[in-house]
Amino acid sequence: MNPTTESWRAATAxxxxxNMALGQLIGLCPLLAVTTTLVGGLALGLASAAVVLVTSTTxxxxxSVLVPFARLPLTLLILAALVTAVDLFSQxxxxxxxxxxxxxxxxxxxxxxxxxxxxNVASRRGVAFTFVSALATGLGFLFxxxxxxxxxxxxxxxxLFAGVELLxxxxxxxxxxxxxxxxxxxxxxxxxxxFGMALLLALRNxxxxxxxxxxxxxxxxxx
Amino acid sequence: xxxxxxxxxxxxxxAVTLAAGAYSAVTAVFDWSDELIAANERARIAARLNSVxxxxxxxxxxxxxxxxxxDPELLGTDGPIDVFVLTERGAPMATVFATVxxxxxNAAINLLVGVSPIGAxxxxxxxxxxxTQGLGDAIEAAKSDWxxxxxxxxxxxxxxxxxxxxxxxxxxxxxxxxxxxxRAVVRAVRDTLLYFEQHRDELYARAAxxxxxxxxxxx
Numbered sequence: 322m323n324p325t326t327e328s329w330r331a332a333t334a335x336x337x338x339x340n341m342a343l344g345q346l347i348g349l350c351p352l353l354a355v356t357t358t359l360v361g362g363l364a365l366g367l368a369s370a371a372v373v374l375v376t377s378t379t380x381x382x383x384x385s386v387l388v389p390f391a392r393l394p395l396t397l398l399i400l401a402a403l404v405t406a407v408d409l410f411s412q413x414x415x416x417x418x419x420x421x422x423x424x425x426x427x428x429x430x431x432x433x434x435x436x437x438x439x440x441n442v443a444s445r446r447g448v449a450f451t452f453v454s455a456l457a458t459g460l461g462f463l464f465x466x467x468x469x470x471x472x473x474x475x476x477x478x479x480x481l482f483a484g485v486e487l488l489x490x491x492x493x494x495x496x497x498x499x500x501x502x503x504x505x506x507x508x509x510x511x512x513x514x515x516f517g518m519a520l521l522l523a524l525r526n527x528x529x530x531x532x533x534x535x536x537x538x539x540x541x542x543x544x
Numbered sequence: 545x546x547x548x549x550x551x552x553x554x555x556x557x558x559a560v561t562l563a564a565g566a567y568s569a570v571t572a573v574f575d576w577s578d579e580l581i582a583a584n585e586r587a588r589i590a591a592r593l594n595s596v597x598x599x600x601x602x603x604x605x606x607x608x609x610x611x612x613x614x615d616p617e618l619l620g621t622d623g624p625i626d627v628f629v630l631t632e633r634g635a636p637m638a639t640v641f642a643t644v645x646x647x648x649x650n651a652a653i654n655l656l657v658g659v660s661p662i663g664a665x666x667x668x669x670x671x672x673x674x675x676t677q678g679l680g681d682a683i684e685a686a687k688s689d690w691x692x693x694x695x696x697x698x699x700x701x702x703x704x705x706x707x708x709x710x711x712x713x714x715x716x717x718x719x720x721x722x723x724x725x726x727r728a729v730v731r732a733v734r735d736t737l738l739y740f741e742q743h744r745d746e747l748y749a750r751a752a753x754x755x756x757x758x759x760x761x762x763x
Binding site for chain 1: 551552554555558559562563566567569570573574576577580581584585588676677678679
């Protein structure tokens, strides 16, 4: 394998093979808490993706000029400022959505997966690699949140895209699907989050077990 | 060691710059969002106020006066709660209490209770709660009609003992599987009506006074 392909593979590993939630099992608290609906999952996923992209890319830009011990505090500074801004921004433009996500928007700041990415990838790799890898991390987390949200909403409430008008304005309301069944309550309750998560994990393990050659070579995150 | 010191200096300068940049960025976002968030909050309250008024009053341009009211016994919290007195040409048309049901299943439940001048409930809505999903969250009007059963009820329509759920020999249905939640809401609505009965004239007088003061300020 030539080096370009290899580093491309490593950079995009967080999309699926090294997915933050499904591979590294990080960020599970917001994952399990906000995914009662697809829209909730999408919203928190987008916010987290934006935060990891900006934080890690900035840290990669500064990598060569910083003394190593200053990295962690500066990463935290950027993370905190960014999350505060995202929190205010979402309150200003998506007030009702922000209400329904509650504490989990400000809590993005303590998502270990994002900090681990800035520490493990941004402090070792170049800007381009970090950018792609951060994008993959964000989209991978978004994917996990959205999938679990969709699963739980379909089986729990019998709808899909309920509350989409909170994210996309009244015009998007037509996207909401009502399925011809009522849904099982348990899927929207906390145990349902664990069942759904277990299903996704089993699926991922099954798929990666079929192609063992693809599982290697991604930077390990601290747990 | 010169280059090591140089790097330390660069780091220090960068750290200060980043901190200043982060500070001004957050300040800028705060300044930009401050008004918007306050407007969202007001719009939310106005929309909610409308939902607990009797249908004939909804969407009408009533003058709204907000009062701070404290009564830990009947209004469920030690702090002041918002009471909105809605008037038309000085005549009180409705009173809305942002009351608290302190004994919710997981936490206190924030309610809006609309009361007509004769002391009848015009509407109740749960504004903020942490009741169990799928059980206690049936207090939300979007999820079930349960909360609508308070409409038109007054202290005079039934003895005080009937302000309870059926399990406690009262007049109200309980939510299946959420008896605690149901009791908490019924009790909070009853207490709000009791407070209104005892303080109606005082509330109206305070509202008229506040409205007059606001008008004097405008001139």
